[in-house]
Each structure stands twice: as structure tokens, then as C-alpha cells.
Amino acid sequence: RRLGIYLTNSLEQAETQPNLLSFGLAESIAEEAKEATIVKNTTPIMVVLGNPPYSVSSSNKGEWIQNLIKVYKTGLGEKKINLDDDYIKFLRFAEHFIEKNKTGIVAMITNNSFIDGITHRQMRKHLLETFDEIYILDLHGNSKKKEKVPSGGKDENVFDIQQGVSINIFIRKNESKTGLGTVYHSEMFGKRELKFETLNKSDIEKIKWQKLPYSQPYYFFVPKDFGLEEEYSKGFKLDNLFEKYVTNIVTSRDAVVIDFDKGSLIKRFQSLIEKGKESLPGLKNTRDWNVDSGMQSLKSDTHFSEKFYPLLYRPFDLRYIFYADYFLDWPRMELMPQLLKPNLALVATRQVTGNAFCHVQVTKWITEYKLGSHDRNSFTFPLYLYTDDNSRVPNLKKEIISEVEKIVDKKTPEDIFDYIYAVLHSPSYREKYKEFLKIDFPRVPYPKDKEQFEGLVALGRELREIHLLESPKVSEFITTYPVSGSDTVEKISYKNGNVHINAKQYFGNVPEVAWNFYIGGYQPAQKWLKDRKGRILTNEDIEHYQKIIVALVETDRIMKEIDKTI
Numbered sequence: 001r002r003l004g005i006y007l008t009n010s011l012e013q014a015e016t017q018p019n020l021l022s023f024g025l026a027e028s029i030a031e032e033a034k035e036a037t038i039v040k041n042t043t044p045i046m047v048v049l050g051n052p053p054y055s056v057s058s059s060n061k062g063e064w065i066q067n068l069i070k071v072y073k074t075g076l077g078e079k080k081i082n083l084d085d086d087y088i089k090f091l092r093f094a095e096h097f098i099e100k101n102k103t104g105i106v107a108m109i110t111n112n113s114f115i116d117g118i119t120h121r122q123m124r125k126h127l128l129e130t131f132d133e134i135y136i137l138d139l140h141g142n143s144k145k146k147e148k149v150p151s152g153g154k155d156e157n158v159f160d161i162q163q164g165v166s167i168n169i170f171i172r173k174n175e176s177k178t179g180l181g182t183v184y185h186s187e188m189f190g191k192r193e194l195k196f197e198t199l200n201k202s203d204i205e206k207i208k209w210q211k212l213p214y215s216q217p218y219y220f221f222v223p224k225d226f227g228l229e230e231e232y233s234k235g236f237k238l239d240n241l242f243e244k245y246v247t248n249i250v251t252s253r254d255a256v257v258i259d260f261d262k263g264s265l266i267k268r269f270q271s272l273i274e275k276g277k278e279s280l281p282g283l284k285n286t287r288d289w290n291v292d293s294g295m296q297s298l299k300s301d302t303h304f305s306e307k308f309y310p311l312l313y314r315p316f317d318l319r320y321i322f323y324a325d326y327f328l329d330w331p332r333m334e335l336m337p338q339l340l341k342p343n344l345a346l347v348a349t350r351q352v353t354g355n356a357f358c359h360v361q362v363t364k365w366i367t368e369y370k371l372g373s374h375d376r377n378s379f380t381f382p383l384y385l386y387t388d389d390n391s392r393v394p395n396l397k398k399e400i401i402s403e404v405e406k407i408v409d410k411k412t413p414e415d416i417f418d419y420i421y422a423v424l425h426s427p428s429y430r431e432k433y434k435e436f437l438k439i440d441f442p443r444v445p446y447p448k449d450k451e452q453f454e455g456l457v458a459l460g461r462e463l464r465e466i467h468l469l470e471s472p473k474v475s476e477f478i479t480t481y482p483v484s485g486s487d488t489v490e491k492i493s494y495k496n497g498n499v500h501i502n503a504k505q506y507f508g509n510v511p512e513v514a515w516n517f518y519i520g521g522y523q524p525a526q527k528w529l530k531d532r533k534g535r536i537l538t539n540e541d542i543e544h545y546q547k548i549i550v551a552l553v554e555t556d557r558i559m560k561e562i563d564k565t566i
Contacts, residue, residue, distance in 0.1 A: 008036035011065040011089055045097040046104040052090035054111040054163060056082065060089055068092050072123040080377070081119050087111045088123065095130050095170070102175040106131075112138055112166035115221035118351055118439055124219040127170060128180040135204065136221045137167040138187040139195060144375050149189040156192040169204065183221055184209035224435050232436050235443035236400045238348060238420075242381040243395050248347070248367045249311075249321075250330040252286045257327060258368075260535070262308055262320040269322055273299055288329040297326035309340060312347075312365045315519040316469070316548045317528055323366065330369075335382065339366045343392075344383040344417060344464075348424075349376040349520070352438045359520040360424045360442070362464050373521030379441075383417050407446060408453040418460030419453055420444050425463060425555075426562045455565040463558050466551050467519075473554060474547040480508040481546070487537045492529050501529060501537070507545065514552040524548055 069092045072083050087110040098104040114120040115136055127134060140147050141157030142164030148155050158165060186207050188195050214220055239245060251257050259265035271279050276295065283291050298304060304324065311321040323340075325331040339345060342364075349359035349372040359372040363380070372378035384392040394401075394413040405411060423429060423444050430437065447453035465471040483505045490502040494515050500506040515525045528548060532541070 008033065008040070009060075010093055011060045011086075012062050044101050046101055048094035048097060048104070048106045049108065050090065050094075051109045053086045054161070055086040056084070058084050058086045058089065060086060065089050065093065068096055071126050072120075074122055076119060076122055078119050082113075082117070083119060083123065085111065085113075088114065088120075091123075091127075091168075095127065098170070098172050099130055102177075103172050105172075106170040107168070109139075109165055109167045112140075112142075112164045115166055118218070121218045124214075124221055125180075125216075128183070128214075128219060130172060130177075131170040131181045132173045132177060133169075133171040134181055134183045134221065135167075135169040135171075135209065136183065136185045137169075137207065138164070138185065138222065139166055140164050140187060140189055141192075141195075147189075153189075154191065155189045156195075158192055158195050183212040183214060185212050185221065185223060186210065218439065226435060228433065229436070232433050232443055235445040236403075237443045238346070238381065238441040239379075241397055241400050241420075241444075242346075243397055244335055244385065245379050245381040246332045246335040247330070248369045248371055248378045248380055249323075249328065249332055249336060250369045251321070252289060252329040253283065253327075254368075255282065256280060257322045258311060258313065258319050260319055260532075265320050265322060266305070266308055269298070269304065273304075286329055289327075294327050298324070301326075310365045311368060312361075312363045312371060313368045314371060314527055314531065315361060315522055315524040316467075316544075316551065317524075317531065318365065321366070321368075336366050336380065338382040338384070338386055339364065339380070341386055341390075341392075343386075344414070346381040346383075346417070346420065347371055347378050348381065348441060349373050349378050350441050351376055352434075358424050358430045358437050358442055360421070361520060362421060362467050364468060371520070375521065378520075383413055404446060404453075407448075408450045411453075411457075414461075415453075415457050418457045418464055419447065420460070421464055422456040422460030422562050423566065425460075425559050426566045427559055428563050429566060452565060456562065459558055459562050459565065463555065463562075466554050466558070469544075469547050469551065471554075474550045476550065477546045478553065479510050479546050479549050481505070481542050482508055487542070489529055489532045489535055489537060492526070492533070494526075499525070499529070507549070510549055511553055513556050514549045517552040517556060519552075519555070525552060 069083060069089060072088065072092065073081055087108075091106070091108065091110065091114070094106040094108065098106060114123055115138065139158050140155050141159075143157065143162045145164070147164065157163075186209050188198060210223065212221065212223060215226070256268070257265075259268070268280075272295070277283050277291055285291055301307075301324065304322075307322055307324045308320055309323045311319050311323075313319045323331065325333050345363050345367075347361040347363055347367055352359055352373075359376065359378070361372060363371075367378065367380050369377050382395050385395045386392045396413060396416060401416065404416065424442055433442075436443070447456070462471070466474060485505045486502065487505065488502055491500070493500045494510070494512075497510055497512070498506040498508050499510045499515065510525070516523060517525065525548060528545060537545075
């Protein structure tokens, strides 16, 4: 009598297997498939346990499982739905058997993105419809989010991975279940060894569970404080104010089409035309782009030399891009070219990681996908839209502007822009509404009166000019670069107010507030240098870095002034 364990692909439909012997496979493999099919079709499955693989680029694309997970995608209305990860398919697979049996238990340790992801909301609702009780033990450990213990200590993953994980237990008791289930939540922070020790000593009854109140449309499986929802909802939403907006450019080949130096980028493409794709062995087909088709378009483009433009790649990091729709995966040609003419734009992320950040920036250049955050896509909201006759009109909805002008009288589009930019940089605003900023585009409160509006416009304008490095203040350097040398960025460190770029050279008198300051999901004073490791800084680069330090110090000052005005 064999042990009841079978080798099978769980995510494939249980059906009569073909005669594998006809394909030259061993008889034992054919028998294994046959036995597994019988179990899937006839055996009541009451318990599903596991640690399924986490893979966003899932290779399990069989029709059966793809149809099963459709219920998690129904009615989302999202432009991008990240619900094809293997771990999500395995959860749906397990849920399917409990639905079929009408009672049972699923217990899995998985990627924890589904417990609070925006696009996972229908998945959570469906799980609530299936199960009576849901227990989520969030083990955190997400290094991408730079998670820490609430007291500030180090938080580690229980596995050697970057993505946080959770232990999830789903229980179905009642065959005739109606309504939505109950969610219980607990969490662990700290070192890996401490988490292991605590888990070894625990069971489901010993853990301190918090019963979660949830509500539509998100059904979060984590604690949320939405007590200020009524107040917050009175403001106008960013994506409702702008008539048009777009996600930022995705090249899928940054190393080819983007460069620090415009001249180097032009030479690269000249070489591509002259020598062919063999001159860049790294060129590969992607889902939305074909090398041969791209090369053919490049060689036939008599105006290719006119398509090299500045690109805001990261905060304060202006690079150059070969901006041709035939050489990029997602060029966003429907709106991004509005930034190739004199314009302004807000850049924002729809969701925010961290406790109180609001990922918003300003640009007058075209923008890259990860500009606002390393783990969230960014969106660009142009202030003006150009017409066919090269005139421009505000990209703002008149009904919202009319409501603002009832309070503050007639104002320019730039005034509205600067008011928004100031509000979204208020530390108290970010802290007060942090739960809402984590899940959607920000809402902006209507101004209290004309005096407050004008005060915030002035501060917003000052902040905008500093972030675009247009303000004369950024050239009033507060740092030094006192030692001559190779100017090569080698090992970067911060000590006693000095930012060392190699064993000999450093930028002196860099305030700690600037070194640690975040804009969006990045620390520009650190990120800008790290991205230039191995490069020789030019005089222009050295001056640019000194401007960044001034800009960060001034940003901290202005944000405090905004809080006094708001």
C-alpha cells in the first residue's frame, strides 16, 4: 500500500491524462499522473497546507487556473492588475477545493502583498465570501519597504527574500455559509531568530489576535484608521482635478536608451545604425518590443537625431533618453510629449509605502516610471495641454477650479499648481492623512480663505523653483569640495558632516537633514551618488550635487513654513 502522496502540477486541471507511454515516458510517470487525477476528481479535500512559490512572472498559465483567478479580477477597473503571481494562484487553487467541499482549512505562508494591496481588494472580498474565519499573522520583513520595528530597531525576514511574508489560515465551518467572514490579525517585528523562537512557542490559541473591522471597497486584512474619512473626502482628488494624466515611461532597456551624457547616447545609436544590433549584445525581445522590428524602424528613421531629450530619471537626476516610440516598451505617446514643450507637471504615485510619505514631485521634463518610488509606478499630470496650432490650454477641470475661485477669486493655473504643491508637502497633512495616502492619489483640501491660499501659493512657488533648481538660492552653496583628486565615485560614506566619495575626496559641511532627506521613495543626497559609482564627476556634476544639498535643506525649511500656514 503506497503512501498517499502524488507528484502533480496542482495548477493544472484534474482530467484524464493522455497515454504518456506513447510519448516515450516511463510507465511509472504515467501511473503517477493517473493516480493524481483520481485524487483530484474524487477525493474530498478538506485541508490544504503549503508554502507556494512567489513569482510575479508566473509560468503557470494553464486555462483552468487562469479562469479560476478571474473572480479576483472582476470589476477592478485598474490599468494594471498584479494578480498573476504563483502564490495567488495557489491560494485560489486551495480556496476552490474548500468551496467544492463546503468545509475545510487552508493554511499557507505566502508573500504578504495581498493583505493590503489595492488590486487585491476583490481577492480579499472573495476570500471573505468563502471562509468563516481568516487569521493573518503578518511577519513583515519587507526590505523593499525598509520596514523596521515600531520602536526603530531592525526588522528581518524569516526567509532570505526581500518581500514580506505572512502566515494565513482560512477556516470554513458552515456548509451553508452566508455573508462575509471575520478577519483576525496579528503581527511580528524584529530579528529572524526572535520570530522563529516566538513561532515555535506559539499556536493559534496563544497568539493575541485583533478582530479587524473592514469595509468596502478595499476589505483590508491589516488595521486601518479611517476615522478622518469624512473630513478627507471633502477635498478634491488629484486625478479628478486634471483632465488627463499618464503613467510614466517604461523603456525595458534603460542601459541602451538612457545615459548620463547626451553625446554618449547619440554615439551609441549612431553605432547601432552603422554596425547593427550586434554592437549591443544586451538587446533582447520583450513582451511589447521586438529587436528586429525596432532596428528596422531605427534605420529607416531619417529624423532619429532629433529624438534625444532630457529625462527626469530620479529626484534631481536629469539624464537623456532616445525617445522614439519604436524603441521603448511604453513610451506614453498619448500624453508625455506635452512635456517636450514649455510646461509644468506634477508627478505622483497612487500608493505610498512607509508611514507618512506623499510621493509628489515637480517636473518640466518627460519622466521615468520609477521616478517617485522604487516599488511603485509614478504618474505625470501636465499643467497644460498643447493643441494642434501650438497654443495651450489648462489641463484642469473647470468645475473644481470654479469651486476654488469662489473662495480665492480668479487665479492662474500656476497658482493652483503651487497651492497643491505646498499642501502636499505639509508634514502635518502627510501624517494626518497617511492611511489615505497609502491607498490612492492624494486629495487636496479646498483653501480656507484667500489669505491662506496666497500664503501657500508663495511657499509652493518657492518650493517648485528650488526643486527644478531654478531658484538663485540653490547656487548659494553651503557645502565645500576641498580636496583635489580623481573625482571618481568609489566608496560612499557619511561621517561628521562629510560625504566621502573615495578614500581622499569628500563634500564637506553636508547637513544630516540633507543626507537623510526623502523625496518620494528616495534619499536624493545618497541615491544620486550611488547611481554614479565608478564614474568620474565633472565640474558640472560637482556643482549639481552641491545644489541638491541646498535644495534639500531649503525643502526642509519650507515644509515647516507650510505647516505654519496650512
